[in-house]
Amino acid sequence: MSTERKNILVLFGGGGTEHEISAISSKYVYDCLKKIDIFNPILVEITKEGHWESEGRKSSLNGRILKTPTEQPYIDYVIPVIHGPPGETGEIQSFLQTLDIPYFGPGPESSSICFNKVTTKLWFDTLKIPNTPWIFANKYNELIEQEYIDFFDKNANDVFVKAANQGSSVGCFHVQIKEDLIPKIKEAFNYSDNVLIERTIKGRELEVAVYEIEGEIKASDPGEIICPDGFYTYEEKYSKKSHTDTEVKAQNVTQEQIDLMKSIALKSFKSIGLRHLSRIDFFLSDDGIFLNEINTFPGMTPISMFPQMLEATGLKFEEFLKNNILKDLR
Ligand SMILES: Nc1ncnc2c1ncn2[C@@H]1O[C@H](COP(=O)(O)OP(=O)(O)O)[C@@H](O)[C@H]1O
Ligand SMILES: [Mg+2]
Known part of the structure; x- marks a missing residue:
């Protein structure tokens, strides 16, 4: 490895509910990298709409070159400091792999x-x-309401209903009243086509x-x-x-x-x-x-x-x- 400083692209944001949390996390990672003299960290936000911006200026990756209106650094490494999509879902990692850019964190398959x-x-x-006992409901499958109610009865009338692809407790409901069970499953379908129903611990x-x-x-x-x-x-x-x-x-x-x-x-x-x-x-x-x-x-x-x-x-x-x-x- 040459002695030249390595450009580390720190990506944050994304369209998920944890956009703002990701911004705070990325600042921490950026500050840590700043303390290491062989690294040159560069912060880039993926806006909620999916655009890339560095210090408010439009930017994009063209192969391993980060294009901004003022500079075009070669990117040695990427840290996707993104909670939820498109980071923890594995999409950004797939994209980086197609560009052959090494990155921090797990790959696309284990992420998803x-x-x-x-x-x-x-x-x-x-x-x-x-793990906790569970069943799951699919939006396009027939709603087997009796099966969900039986599961609820068997688990002391106390379950968690969770949209499959959310984090930060979004689309996640604690259900202890039988009449709420089916409405909450249907509400969770607004977030995800698959909904987990599991015993409360x-x-x-x-x-x-x-x-x-x-x-x-x-x-x-x-x-x-x-x-x-x-x-x-x-x-x-x-x-x-x-x-x-x-x-x-x-x-x-x-x-x-x-x-x-x-x-x-x-x-x-x-x-x-x-x-x-x-x-x-x-x-x-x-x-x-x-x-x-x-x-x-x-x-x-x-x-x-x-x-x-x-x-x-x-x-x-x-x-x-x-x-x-x-x-x-x-
Ligand atoms: N089976 C469960 N029993 C008891 N509490 C639960 C259960 N599942 C979830 N919770 C509560 O809900 C919170 C969020 O659920 P979790 O599965 O961690 O989803 P998220 O990805 O949104 O963090 C947990 O931190 C916990 O407080
Ligand atoms: Mg959690």
Whole structure:
């Protein structure tokens, strides 16, 4: 590798509900890269309408050249700091692969497996990764209302109804009244053609950061989201009025539970073919440990868990980035 500084394109935004969160995360990644003298980070926004803009000026990728009205740098590497579409859905990664540009984070296939909540469940069941009991409804299939009601009855009249392809708790409903079940499934169809119906777990929400360093995949100790209402909604996630607390290292968890969560997290990461990073979310209850979901490009805001859990292992975030980028550029 030459000693010239490497141009790292930091992409953020996109058309999803987490556009603004992605803007905050990208600033964090950009600031970390700025501290590394061999990298020259360049921020580009994908607007909600899908246009590329750098500092408010129209820009585009032409092969590996970023074209802006004032400059045309050669792009060595891309970090798609995008939560939700088109980043966690895998689209941007497919696009970068067609241009043969190396990038940070998992590839298109594992991204889309983890983004679609129904597909994720199919993988978890096949891999025997413990997860909550579930069924799913498809918009174009006959609505088998009795089947959904039977599932509701069998699961203590307490389920979550979730649109398959949303994040940030959008299109996600906690249903405890039988009459609400079918209307909520239909409401979730406004977001996605596939809707997951799963048993509510009364328990704690723990998260593990899985990360690569020196080519080795590692898992952090679990952190905890302490959400008083038991439903970590969009408001609770991002509003200043949130009552939710976080604990970078979860308390009152046995070593056995920690080891089990870490081993499930590592197994999931490897078997789904993830890369570089993921935040893996669990429920811990009296009935055991259940994997809820895998976030392939987790939030990186000042209050986000992934960077904090990573740094709690003793690894600096900029070192984590540098190590993986240099490995990919070799
Ligand atoms: N089966 C469940 N049991 C209990 N709480 C749940 C369940 N599924 C979801 N939740 C609550 O809803 C939140 C959002 O659901 P999640 O599956 O994580 O979707 P998202 O991708 O929107 O974060 C979770 O953080 C949790 O608070
Ligand atoms: Mg979640």
